[in-house]
Amino acid sequence: MSAPRLNRQLVLETPDMLSDGAGGYVKGWVPLGIMWAQVTPRSGRETAQGGAPVSRMAYRITVRGAPNGSDKRPAAEQRFREGERIFTIEAVSEADPAGRYLTCFAQEEQVV
Numbered sequence: 001m002s003a004p005r006l007n008r009q010l011v012l013e014t015p016d017m018l019s020d021g022a023g024g025y026v027k028g029w030v031p032l033g034i035m036w037a038q039v040t041p042r043s044g045r046e047t048a049q050g051g052a053p054v055s056r057m058a059y060r061i062t063v064r065g066a067p068n069g070s071d072k073r074p075a076a077e078q079r080f081r082e083g084e085r086i087f088t089i090e091a092v093s094e095a096d097p098a099g100r101y102l103t104c105f106a107q108e109e110q111v112v
Helices: none
Strands: 008-019 025-049 052-064 079-080 083-092 100-112
Touching: 025 079, 052 083, 079 100
Parallel strands: none
Antiparallel strands: 008 025, 008 079, 025 052, 052 100, 079 083, 083 100
Protein backbone atom coordinates (compact mmCIF):
# COMPACT_ATOMS: atom_id res chain seq x y z
CA MET A 1 0.00 0.00 0.00
CA SER A 2 1.34 3.41 -0.91
CA ALA A 3 0.98 6.15 1.66
CA PRO A 4 -2.18 8.24 1.23
CA ARG A 5 -1.90 11.94 0.46
CA LEU A 6 -3.25 13.62 3.61
CA ASN A 7 -3.89 17.07 2.13
CA ARG A 8 -7.16 18.25 3.70
CA GLN A 9 -7.67 19.56 7.20
CA LEU A 10 -10.84 18.23 8.88
CA VAL A 11 -12.20 18.81 12.39
CA LEU A 12 -13.30 15.63 14.19
CA GLU A 13 -16.47 16.25 16.24
CA THR A 14 -18.36 14.06 18.69
CA PRO A 15 -22.02 14.37 19.73
CA ASP A 16 -22.85 15.76 23.17
CA MET A 17 -26.10 16.50 24.98
CA LEU A 18 -26.25 20.20 25.87
CA SER A 19 -28.72 21.88 28.22
CA ASP A 20 -31.38 23.90 26.40
CA GLY A 21 -31.94 26.18 29.40
CA ALA A 22 -35.50 24.92 29.94
CA GLY A 23 -34.72 21.67 31.73
CA GLY A 24 -34.20 19.63 28.57
CA TYR A 25 -31.33 18.78 26.31
CA VAL A 26 -30.40 19.27 22.67
CA LYS A 27 -27.79 17.44 20.63
CA GLY A 28 -24.67 19.51 20.10
CA TRP A 29 -21.21 18.83 18.69
CA VAL A 30 -17.88 19.11 20.51
CA PRO A 31 -14.64 19.38 18.51
CA LEU A 32 -12.02 16.76 19.42
CA GLY A 33 -9.21 18.02 17.22
CA ILE A 34 -7.92 18.62 13.73
CA MET A 35 -6.94 15.71 11.49
CA TRP A 36 -5.22 15.68 8.14
CA ALA A 37 -7.07 13.46 5.69
CA GLN A 38 -7.37 12.19 2.16
CA VAL A 39 -10.99 12.49 0.99
CA THR A 40 -12.02 10.23 -1.89
CA PRO A 41 -15.55 10.29 -3.39
CA ARG A 42 -17.27 6.92 -3.82
CA SER A 43 -20.84 7.17 -5.11
CA GLY A 44 -23.76 9.53 -4.93
CA ARG A 45 -27.50 9.69 -5.44
CA GLU A 46 -30.41 12.05 -5.13
CA THR A 47 -33.42 11.24 -2.96
CA ALA A 48 -36.44 13.09 -1.64
CA GLN A 49 -36.65 13.82 2.06
CA GLY A 50 -39.66 15.67 3.44
CA GLY A 51 -40.63 16.67 -0.09
CA ALA A 52 -37.26 18.30 -0.83
CA PRO A 53 -34.59 16.75 -3.08
CA VAL A 54 -31.46 15.74 -1.14
CA SER A 55 -28.08 14.92 -2.65
CA ARG A 56 -26.34 12.13 -0.72
CA MET A 57 -22.66 11.44 -1.45
CA ALA A 58 -20.49 8.67 -0.02
CA TYR A 59 -16.81 9.27 0.77
CA ARG A 60 -13.81 7.26 1.88
CA ILE A 61 -11.77 9.41 4.29
CA THR A 62 -8.28 8.20 5.21
CA VAL A 63 -6.56 9.53 8.36
CA ARG A 64 -3.56 8.51 10.47
CA GLY A 65 -4.11 5.49 12.70
CA ALA A 66 -4.82 5.68 16.43
CA PRO A 67 -5.29 2.88 18.98
CA ASN A 68 -8.75 1.62 19.95
CA GLY A 69 -10.19 3.70 22.78
CA SER A 70 -8.16 6.81 21.92
CA ASP A 71 -10.10 10.08 21.55
CA LYS A 72 -7.97 10.67 18.43
CA ARG A 73 -9.53 7.63 16.73
CA PRO A 74 -12.68 8.45 14.73
CA ALA A 75 -15.76 6.32 15.44
CA ALA A 76 -19.18 5.73 13.94
CA GLU A 77 -21.72 8.46 14.79
CA GLN A 78 -18.99 11.10 15.00
CA ARG A 79 -18.43 13.48 12.12
CA PHE A 80 -15.81 15.46 10.25
CA ARG A 81 -16.34 19.14 9.49
CA GLU A 82 -14.63 21.10 6.72
CA GLY A 83 -16.00 24.64 6.91
CA GLU A 84 -19.73 24.29 6.25
CA ARG A 85 -19.40 20.74 4.90
CA ILE A 86 -20.24 17.86 7.25
CA PHE A 87 -19.21 14.24 6.72
CA THR A 88 -21.09 11.82 9.02
CA ILE A 89 -18.96 8.76 9.86
CA GLU A 90 -20.77 5.44 9.40
CA ALA A 91 -17.91 2.95 9.89
CA VAL A 92 -14.15 2.89 10.57
CA SER A 93 -11.57 0.20 9.74
CA GLU A 94 -7.80 -0.15 9.51
CA ALA A 95 -6.55 0.69 6.03
CA ASP A 96 -3.43 -1.48 6.35
CA PRO A 97 -2.41 -4.49 8.48
CA ALA A 98 -0.07 -2.38 10.64
CA GLY A 99 -2.85 0.10 11.49
CA ARG A 100 -0.86 3.14 10.34
CA TYR A 101 -3.94 4.55 8.62
CA LEU A 102 -7.68 4.32 9.19
CA THR A 103 -10.42 4.36 6.55
CA CYS A 104 -13.62 6.15 7.55
CA PHE A 105 -16.70 5.52 5.45
CA ALA A 106 -18.79 8.70 5.58
CA GLN A 107 -21.83 10.39 4.03
CA GLU A 108 -22.47 14.02 3.13
CA GLU A 109 -26.01 15.28 2.58
CA GLN A 110 -27.03 18.54 0.93
CA VAL A 111 -30.50 19.88 0.12
CA VAL A 112 -30.59 20.81 -3.56
